[in-house]
Amino acid sequence: MNSSLANTLFALMQNYRVTIREAINAGELGLNAMHVRCLHIIAATTHCTANDIVNQTQRDKAQIARLVKELITLKLIGKDASEHDKRCFILSFTAEGHALYDKLLNAEQHVNEQMCKNLNPQQINDFLDTAQKMIKNMQ
Amino acid sequence: MNSSLANTLFALMQNYRVTIREAINAGELGLNAMHVRCLHIIAATTHCTANDIVNQTQRDKAQIARLVKELITLKLIGKDASEHDKRCFILSFTAEGHALYDKLLNAEQHVNEQMCKNLNPQQINDFLDTAQKMIKNMQ
DNA sequence: CCCATTGGTTGATAAAATCAACTATAGCAA
DNA sequence: TTGCTATAGTTGATTTTATCAACCAATGGG
Numbered sequence: 001m002n003s004s005l006a007n008t009l010f011a012l013m014q015n016y017r018v019t020i021r022e023a024i025n026a027g028e029l030g031l032n033a034m035h036v037r038c039l040h041i042i043a044a045t046t047h048c049t050a051n052d053i054v055n056q057t058q059r060d061k062a063q064i065a066r067l068v069k070e071l072i073t074l075k076l077i078g079k080d081a082s083e084h085d086k087r088c089f090i091l092s093f094t095a096e097g098h099a100l101y102d103k104l105l106n107a108e109q110h111v112n113e114q115m116c117k118n119l120n121p122q123q124i125n126d127f128l129d130t131a132q133k134m135i136k137n138m139q
Numbered sequence: 140m141n142s143s144l145a146n147t148l149f150a151l152m153q154n155y156r157v158t159i160r161e162a163i164n165a166g167e168l169g170l171n172a173m174h175v176r177c178l179h180i181i182a183a184t185t186h187c188t189a190n191d192i193v194n195q196t197q198r199d200k201a202q203i204a205r206l207v208k209e210l211i212t213l214k215l216i217g218k219d220a221s222e223h224d225k226r227c228f229i230l231s232f233t234a235e236g237h238a239l240y241d242k243l244l245n246a247e248q249h250v251n252e253q254m255c256k257n258l259n260p261q262q263i264n265d266f267l268d269t270a271q272k273m274i275k276n277m278q
Numbered sequence: 279c280c281c282a283t284t285g286g287t288t289g290a291t292a293a294a295a296t297c298a299a300c301t302a303t304a305g306c307a308a
Numbered sequence: 309t310t311g312c313t314a315t316a317g318t319t320g321a322t323t324t325t326a327t328c329a330a331c332c333a334a335t336g337g338g
Binding site for chain 2 (some may be wrong): 004005006007008009010011013014015016018019020033036037040057058077106111112114115116117118119123124126127128130131132133134135137138139
């Protein structure tokens with residue numbers, strides 16, 4: 001069936017979204033999947049700026065600006081003017097942000113384990129590898 | 140990195156969404172990804188009802204009702220009262236619907252080919268297989 | 279110094295998803 | 309039969325997400 005790839009992608013994404021939302025939203029504040037992505041990027045990027053998030057997520061910068069604003073309102077992150085470039089603000093975790101991020105990693109790992117149970121590392125790697133190739137193919 | 144699975148899923152989905160939208164929206168009417176899913180389900184399901192679409196997509200029935208309404212407005216499908224159950228309407232393609240669906244399959248195949256170029260059938264099967272297992276794991 | 283570019287913010291709007299209430303039919307059971 | 313509950317579908321209201329366009333301030337090259 002021609003559409004099984006599309007269907008599978010949709011179903012997987014839909015399930016993942018719901019599961020991660022339950023795992024995270026459950027206890028914590030009103031964070032959605034995009035907030036979570038932002039937090040990951042901030043955690044992984046040294047001197048992270050809003051623009052870094054835009055580039056890594058490929059989303060509209062307006063959307064990112066608003067997500068960042070929300071994260072600041074939630075006191076999970078803060079922004080400080082960059083010394084080198086006054087247009088930039090460097091985003092970083094607050095203490096609360098760090099604490100929440102740890103919980104987040106935990107919840108995520110839980111979901112990952114659930115999602116990958118009965119799959120071996122080889123299968124997971126192959127999966128990621130193929131997905132990456134598909135992504136490249138579409139760019 | 141813990142989040143690479145999540146990131147990959149997001150990126151893949153995002154790319155797919157954009158690519159398929161371009162491939163389809165380009166020439167045709169204003170169909171989005173969910174319209175397309177509906178058409179697929181209608182095509183694949185004998186005596187398809189709105190409820191079949193709800194079950195297969197796991198979306199809110201209100202959303203499906205509106206998508207179906209739009210497809211009817213576009214004269215791509217029609218609905219006829221079921222003889223067995225007066226609550227149900229059976230959805231089916233109009234002539235135009237059939238014609239468009241053929242074009243759609245074509246466009247999709249194009250996207251699929253693009254997405255799967257430099258992947259062999261084995262890899263694609265493995266990918267689908269793993270994705271299906273992940274979906275099951277999350278239900 | 280000028281100007282095109284870049285990082286970021288905001289308002290407006292579109293598109294997608296969700297919730298709740300409601301109608302009409304179905305089907306079971308007392 | 310009547311009464312009750314469940315199912316299929318529709319609609320209105322609202323929320324969430326995403327996108328577009330205009331804008332400001334700072335940058336950096338010519």
